[in-house]
Amino acid sequence: MSEDIRGGYAVEQWARAFVTALTHEDEATRRRADERVRRWRDVVRGIAGGSLTPGSRAPVAGLPAWVTPVVVHGGFATGEAAAGGPLRAHELAVCERFGLPERRRALMAHHLAGDGLAELLRMLDTGEYRVDLPEHAALPVLAWLLRAGDEDAARELFAEIAPFADRLGFAPAPAPPAGDPAVVWRGTAGQAAAALAAREPNGRVEAMREALAVWNPFADDLLRWWLDGDLGESADEPWHERGVALLERYRLLAANHTRCAKHRRPKENLAVLRHALEEVVAGRELTPRARGLLRHAVASMVRRRGEPGSARHGELRSRQAAQLDVPAHHTTAREVVRRLASLPPDRGVPDVAELCAPVDGVPVPAAIRRVVARALAGTVEELVDAGVVPSAEVLARLVPRIAATTTAAAYPDEALRTLVAATCLAFRNRRSLLLLDLRHQVRVDELPWVRAIARHRARGEGTRHDALAALRRLGELALDAFPGTTLPNTLVRELAELGREAEVDLPWVEQLAADIYEGRFSPKFSRAAEQAGDHLRGSLYARHYALRQGPVGDLDALCRGRSGVSGWSVAGNHAIIEQAQVLTTHNLVTLVARVGVRGDWPALARRAFDTAVRFAGRAPTSTRPQATAKLARDAWRHTVFFLSEAGSAAPPAWLRDHDGPLADQVGELLRCYGPARANRSGEPGS
Known part of the structure; x- marks a missing residue:
């Protein structure tokens, strides 16, 4: 391995x-x-x-x-x-403005004295900067320390980052202030505009529009010509001249309008009429077969639509003309792009309805509204209610702003608070490394510039209370929005960060990758399993999953024994890891018993069950049947947990009456029902 x-x-x-x-x-x-x-x-x-x-x-x-x-x-x-590579545009601009060599070390020296230091301090006070990577906060922190008179911390920070001054950028980019930290967005106005601007005309739709606008009128005129000449029986010179003009018109139309190909298909009525026209204009007699086809085509066209000029025919063409009045999707998309251009491209949009107001009196198509809606700005709860957050993974991408703001709240200085929040947000974008030997990812408080300002942080009861409130808020939001989904690692990390801010020691556990599982779990998994066993003692969940009480001992051996796996394989690792999720409830007990998350447990159980049934039904025909079945098992585990928290002695009717996918598991669970345990809710941090 x-x-x-x-x-x-x-x-x-x-x-x-x-x-x-x-x-x-x-x-x-x-x-x-x-x-x-x-x-x-x-x-x-x-x-x-x-x-x-x-x-x-x-x-x-x-x-x-x-x-x-x-x-x-x-x-x-x-x-x-990530902070290395060529100088960025704003860095090159600074070099040009002050006559600096285009080298990172020269930029660092510039930012620590004179105009450069003054500019950093101005940015700090106005919030007019953007921290794209955690490193970009280092020099602003150093500038703040100098202004605060903390020369020792500034000297230590400089000593730690100076050896990398020629390789890394340590200064932020100029940008508008960040705005309300409670407001988040899934995508930006600029991203929505780019997605809409890339929309090409739909070939099938454009072919249909060409048929309505070009070929239907031509077909009507050609049909009228044949009817006026009694299919050639009452031909005269004016009629023949009209035919010549029609044929010339056809050739021009065919050269300039190439999307619709129906007029070229030999068996189509229009093609039959046009072929017969070419024969007549060339002075050739129609063959009996060609004349038969002509008569059939004319009769068919009149029977389906009526004669050109008739009331029935006029109503049909009026309805089709109304369809042409509806702008094509790509045309409407360009108008919405024009509206989006008036908004800051790096922010969400405040009002989807205004941006998607009718264009020329025609409603904006739902497909375009969905693109704009992905950029809606609002609180996390507002975005969930608006249906903009389709999964727990997307939710996890929205909550770092909340956690970062909560972390920063412990710093009394407003400028430093804003800088810390920006640093935390940038740090959340850091991609996780492959780690072995149960090592943990680098944490934000390990950054030298974050350590340098630690002594300026005011830890108080109010800060801890706010962090715990934010933790409870996000936990309840995650369970309520996606009751059948295992918390993704990105969200677990945010919850763990808030737990540290609240100074509550909680055993948050992540989803592990089966292909690099080393055959052992870190100690926090054992703590989470013991905590779950204690909280779920005598419950439906404990009976259904045969939980053992008290210390779990060797969790690795216990999970391997429960899974029946011997040896090393990716499939076997999946089974072992899944048993660990069963024993720990994968953070559900931590949220409920330790954080104090509350919910409508019967309703959450029903929704989690619906998710489990949906995935179980899809699994046999899925392109990834094992992964889909795993999603069903996760949702089923949540169902059992929520039913346990509901504490009812009798199973709900929807569970008793179920006979579809998961019927075997339902039957097994029904046999586990017994006297309800008394719910126990520990105090946070107990």
Whole structure:
């Protein structure tokens, strides 16, 4: 396993990207694959040359753990530092403005004296900056420390970051103030505009519009011509001249309108009439077969639509003309893009209804509204209620702003509070590394500039209370919005961060990757399992899953025994890890018994059950049947937990009456019902 981690996996990913870059039919996909080839090549060469150590908290030789690495799929560092590379546009502008050499060390020196230091302090006071990477907060923190008179902390911070001054950028970019920290968005106005601007005309829709606007009027005129001439029986010179003009018109239309191809298909009525027209104009007699086809086509057209000029025919063409008055989707999208252009491109949108107001009196299509709605700005609860948050993973991407603001609230100085919040948000974008030997990811308080301001933080009861309130709020939101979904690791990390701010020692457990599972769990998993066993003693959940009480002992051996797995395999690791989720309830007991999350347990149980049934029904035909079945088992586990919290001695009717997917599990659970246990709710931190 370790040998595969050190090289095999990286080589495989490199090869896959190389094949995609050579063979994929889409040019944009090939370009993206070229970039993946470059990065995986760097990974493979770094591992082979010893400059990269997969599984380490500091995988890049010469860079400390706090430096943000560039990370590719699977948690492999490429050897690059995210804050390195060429100077950014605003950095080049500073160099040009002050006549500095285009080198990072010169920029650092500039920012620590004179105009550069004054500009950093102005940014701090106005909030007019953007921290894209955690490193970009280092110099503003140093400037703040100097202004606060904390020269010792400033000197220590400078000593720690100065050795990397020629490789990393430590200053933020100018930008408008961040705005209300309670307001979040899934996408930005700029992203919505780019997605809509990329919309191309729909080929089928445009062909239909061409048929209505071009070929239907021509077909009407051609049919009228044949009817006026009694299908050629009453031909005269004016009639013949009209036919010549019609044929010339057809040739022009066919050359300039190529989307609709029906007029070229020999069996189509229009093609039959046009072929007969060509014969007559050329002075040739129609063959008996051609005349028969002509008569059939004319009769069919009149029977279906009526003669041109009749009331029935006029009503049909009026309805079709109304369809043409409706703007095409890509035309409407361009108008919405124009409206979006008036908003800041890096923020969410305040009002979807206003941006999607009717265009020329025609409602904006739902497909375009959905793109704009993804950029809606509001509180997390408002976005969930608006249906903009479709999964727990998306929810996890929205909550860092709340956690960052809560963390920053402990700093009395307003400028420092804003800077810390920006730093925490940037840190949340740091991709997780592949770690071995139960190591933990780098935490925000390990950053040198965050450590440097630790003494300026005021920890008080109010701060802890606010952090606990935010933790409870997010926990209740997650369970209520997605009761059948296991908390994703990104959300678990946010909850754990809030728990640390609340100074509550809670055993948050993550979902583990089966392909790198090393056969042992960290101590917090055992704590979570013991906590769950105590809280669920005598409950429906405990009976259904045969939980043991008291200390769990060797959790690794216990999970392996419950799963029936021997030896090492990815499939076996999945089974072992799933048993750990059963025993720990994967943070459900932590949320309910320790944080104090409350919910409508019967309603949550029913919704989690519906999720379980949905996934169980999909699993047999899914392209990923094992993963889909795992989602069903997760939702089923949540169902049993919520039913246990409801504490009813009798199963609900919807469970008793179920005979679809999961019927066997339902039957087993029904046999576990007995006297309800008395619910016990521990105080947070108890």
